[in-house]
Structures are given as structure tokens and as C-alpha cells.
Amino acid sequence: MTKTYFESGGSTRTMKELKKTGKCTHCLKEGEIGQTCSDHPDRVYTHQWADLNDVFPLGALEVWYMRPECFRSHGSFGDKPDPKNLEATHILLGKVGSGPSDVIPLTPTDLEDLWVKLQGEFWSPNGEANAMIRALGLRHTSISVGDCFRFANGRVWRAEMMGFEVVR
Numbered sequence: 001m002t003k004t005y006f007e008s009g010g011s012t013r014t015m016k017e018l019k020k021t022g023k024c025t026h027c028l029k030e031g032e033i034g035q036t037c038s039d040h041p042d043r044v045y046t047h048q049w050a051d052l053n054d055v056f057p058l059g060a061l062e063v064w065y066m067r068p069e070c071f072r073s074h075g076s077f078g079d080k081p082d083p084k085n086l087e088a089t090h091i092l093l094g095k096v097g098s099g100p101s102d103v104i105p106l107t108p109t110d111l112e113d114l115w116v117k118l119q120g121e122f123w124s125p126n127g128e129a130n131a132m133i134r135a136l137g138l139r140h141t142s143i144s145v146g147d148c149f150r151f152a153n154g155r156v157w158r159a160e161m162m163g164f165e166v167v168r
């Protein structure tokens with residue numbers, strides 16, 4: 001049995017199977033989807049994404065979110081990351097693109113489009129990303145200034161106050 005759970009940019013993503021159990025979006029305790037958490041009366045057990053590709057098609061474009069402890073040093077007005085050592089300041093959120101082989105090259109417009117879709121209200125409207133975000137050691141769901149995309153050719157683009165810039 002499959003259930004359409006999420007619609008993404010005109011293409012409907014279909015979950016293989018929707019489990020009956022979800023997690024409290026606050027404490028991540030498991031329970032029946034839709035029921036109220038026994039410890040948090042304002043939260044319900046919610047389906048959780050396994051990874052980014054529950055929402056976005058798999059591709060060669062890597063999405064890197066800034067490590068929580070690096071926001072001060074590498075945030076809006078901070079240092080640029082080292083494109084050859086992104087791991088030092090960022091954590092790989094997942095890989096997305098136009099498809100497994102990325103036949104269609106991504107353009108700056110595609111990055112803008114991804115920026116919009118990586119906002120929490122789009123890809124985690126009910127807290128569906130909370131478990132994977134925390135498991136990765138991240139604290140933010142919406143893409144923010146300082147977060148990066150890394151292309152298959154190694155080029156890194158960093159989200160700025162306005163648009164994206166190549167990191168050199």
C-alpha cells in the first residue's frame with residue numbers, strides 16, 4: 001500500500017509505505033501517528049523522513065548545512081568555509097538533483113528554487129525532518145545564510161544574504 005504524502009515542485013513524491021508509528025516532534029519518542037505525545041500535550045506523533053530523498057529526488061548536488069557551533073564564526077558576516085575541507089564547518093544533509101545521473105545541469109535558478117524548498121515550512125511542515133536533523137547533529141531545518149551546495153565538480157556555492165556565491 002502506498003500513500004502520497006508530500007508534493008514537491010509539481011512532482012508528487014510517493015512514500016513506499018507510510019508507517020503507523022511516528023515520533024513526537026519535540027522529544028522524538030515513538031507513538032501512533034496523529035496521537036498526542038504522552039509527555040508533550042501540544043505535540044503529536046508525526047511521520048519522520050528517513051533522509052532528504054524522502055522529499056527530493058536523488059542527484060549529485062550535495063547539500064551541506066553549517067555545524068551549529070560554526071554559526072558564530074562562519075555565519076552571515078563570518079569567514080568563508082574552506083571549499084576543500086567543507087567537513088570542518090559543515091555537515092552533509094543529503095544529495096539532491098534532477099535525477100541519479102543529473103543529466104540536466106543545475107542553474108542558479110535551480111539553487112534559488114532549492115532554497116525555497118529547503119525552508120522548513122516546505123519540506124518539514126509538521127516537523128517531519130526533526131529526527132534526521134537531530135541525528136545528523138544539526139539544529140536548523142530551514143536552509144540559512146552560510147549553508148552550502150557542493151557540485152559534482154567540487155565547486156562550492158554558499159548561501160548569502162542575497163542569492164549564492166562560489167566559495168574560493
Ligand SMILES: [Zn+2]
Pocket residue numbers: 024025026027028029037038039040043
Ligand atoms: Zn514528546
